[in-house]
Amino acid sequence: MQDLLNAATLGSIYLLFTLGMALVWGTIGILNFAHGATFMFSAFIGHVVTKHTELPFLAVIAIAVAVGAVMSTLTQLLAFQPILKRSKNQHAAEMRILIGGIGVAAIPLAIAQRYTRSSPFGFRSSYDAEVYQFLGLRITTTALIIIVTGLAIGIALTVWLRNSRQGLALRAIGVDAETSAGMGVNRPALALGTMAVAGGLAGLAGALLTFHLGAIAPETGDTLLIKAFAIVVLGGLGSMLGTVLGAYILAAAETFVIFMNWGTWVNAVSFGLIFLILLVRPQGLLGRKEVRRT
Template sequence: MLLQDLLNATVLGSIYLLFSMGMALTWGTIGILNFAHGAVFMFSAFVAHLMLKLLPLPGAVLIGLAAVTGALLSVLIQKLVFAPISKRAKNHRAAEIQILIGGIGVAAILVSTVEIATRNSAFSFGEAASLGPGTVEVAGLRIGSTVATVLALALILGAGLIWWMKKSRRGLALRAIGVNPETASLMGVNQSRLAVGTMAVGGALAGLAGAMLTLHLVALSPQSGDGFLIKAFAIIVLGGLGSMTGVVLGSFVLAFSETFVILYGSGSWASAVSFGLIFLFLLVRPQGILGKLEVRRT
């Protein structure tokens, strides 16, 4: 059914959005390309999975627990890995490369930990975790409580983050750092404090996405974050680095493109869509859908 397929694509795009917003926020503002974002996404859901074995927690609590875990984990990564690297690096470009490598190392540790704990098998929340009543049918569409929650979270958090970035004082300060960190520092912006807060928000969004995907797909594997990391790159390039509205558009463009390929082509080509869209936009519009060309004067 076409409408059901469109709904499924919208749910997929919503999960992409929750995941990609956190990565786009840190990359487009404080300049941290966090390669550990996908591992935080997976590890946060795994912590919720472990807690469910100890206590009979409802689905809403598991989502909150995963979000808190993601926030705390990202703050630790910032404090123990990224901040020390930034202080000791010779220059900004060297810091970017070293942070990228550091993120890969952190991700490898988190993924390996879960692989050992699960013997490299998938984990889930089980049937005990529920967000409410089962599936209901509305105008011929089957809508479950998890689907409704994903859509609501994507709408609220997506719109809220866009508004916060454009209207709030801290959001404007973050945008100033993204444009010119030196000038922002001279204007009194506390970059280290904002970096910690930004990493916390990005990690919380990753944990939230991990929990929602686990509830939606029933299970995650230790390597699930790797594929999402690649898709987040595609989404940010599509939307335009620094544009949260572009991330929203990019998330749904990618989700609908993949769904179309799966329905009318071969499912094995779905992942290739991510790279294909990246190549296309790098050639035709390298700044993305809503991104702006950077002008450098010397």
Template sequence: MLAQQLVNALSLGCVYALFALGFTLVFGVLGIINLSHGAVFMVGAYAALEAVTALDLPLAAALVLAFVASGVLGLLIDLLVLAPLRRRNAPHLIPMIATIGCAIALNSAAQGLFGADNLRFPDGLVPSDALSLGDITVTPVEIGIVVASFVIMALMLIVLRRSQVGRALRAIAESPKAAALLGINVEGLFRATSFIAAGLGGAAGVMIGLYSNAVYPLMGQPMLHKGIAVIILGGMGDIRGALIGGLFLGFAEVFAVAYVGSTMRDAVAFGLLFLILLVRPQGLFGKVAERKA
């Protein structure tokens, strides 16, 4: 029983981490909390669903299409909404409000196009036979989510720490003006970050749509709330923190359901999160920001 709960907690925690990885990348580079990320996540799920039902594409091709479609959408949001606000030096609250408007528009458009009912990926798209190891049962989707979470985190850390692009992104995160003076194409990297982060969000939408067996217009809203909690717990803008925070929330929820009760799931999970932030308000991997008078 305990071993199965650990596996369930790992897969659920990686679900949250998969969503939060792109979310935290945007904050780490652009310095904003993009509240349209949940809607972009939903668009990726619908793009893959249409690819496998209308175009009869395999799941791998549908994932690529979802990444590209979501990435283009994230790029458009940056070009049409966030970039003009950056040029005007808008306060941090303004982009958050603007992305809320984008999310509402995208959710409404999806509901108009596809309806409000839950849609599902076709049967047989992913092997349904679970892998049994003694008392532990794991589905192929759960294995895919766990592997994808760790692989994406590792690749992002390698790029950010070992590559020239990663060093440029870290410079932008510290000071966009100083980075521009050093000859770094700040706006170009902002756009590339928006594309990649949104693409990761769309791919996460496909994986989680398969995991929950449901695609619907508001599927990104609960994930957005959990994603905000995850990046705050892990440390704003820290890639490692997105994974660790997601795992913490997943383990807290699963064990709360198993040993306290399903009605106390969120109360226990967010109560523990609150206690941790009381001790370490900057998050597990975050740094304390100095405020100068």
């Protein structure tokens, strides 16, 4: 039961990180490889600020969320949007955006590595996690916040994307950007808003993971980027509910591997799940097959 509780905490971290990436990729069609750097750098700015002054828990979270949202918005404005304008169509821009995202990610990574000398960094905060015990299970207030926040945001984003007017417009862009633009959908404005939300979620995940572990390394975002890619493929591109399930399935699989003392195989689980899903069910657990009519 303790391992299941740990898996739920790990899955919620994966979920918060992946939701933004899945939202951007499944709607406006951008595979943002700078998402991991946004996650890390948001927590890094929180580290720099709290190094000089002690802040409460919510203040650090707010800083990380704001930094993540601003970073993603600037990435869209200064990098991805110009690439889209100079490309013939969305498919022609995909590879350029992917490479552009890798280039953008290198900048904050280099800054954090130089400032910290590639050492882990954390927060100086007035917040102290408490440990609760119930029926032999141990859980900290931070882990409880992570689980509740992850599930709440995952469910809320799924409902919003299905039922709201803006969610319908985003899903329309994901199906056919040209037709949706002809029907009055403002793709540039929605893309900016989507990137801002994705960046805010990355910043939230970065701050919560730093509070949970005590410190993260500048390269932590790159590791989570691989996990997020596996989760999106596992759950199904364009399905937020699939992303929720995929995050907890991957976390449970990795926890099982560690429980069996096969720790060196943890990273192989991500790639193994990608390979297995691509062979058995390419559209993912809750994804739909793409139908092309000519």
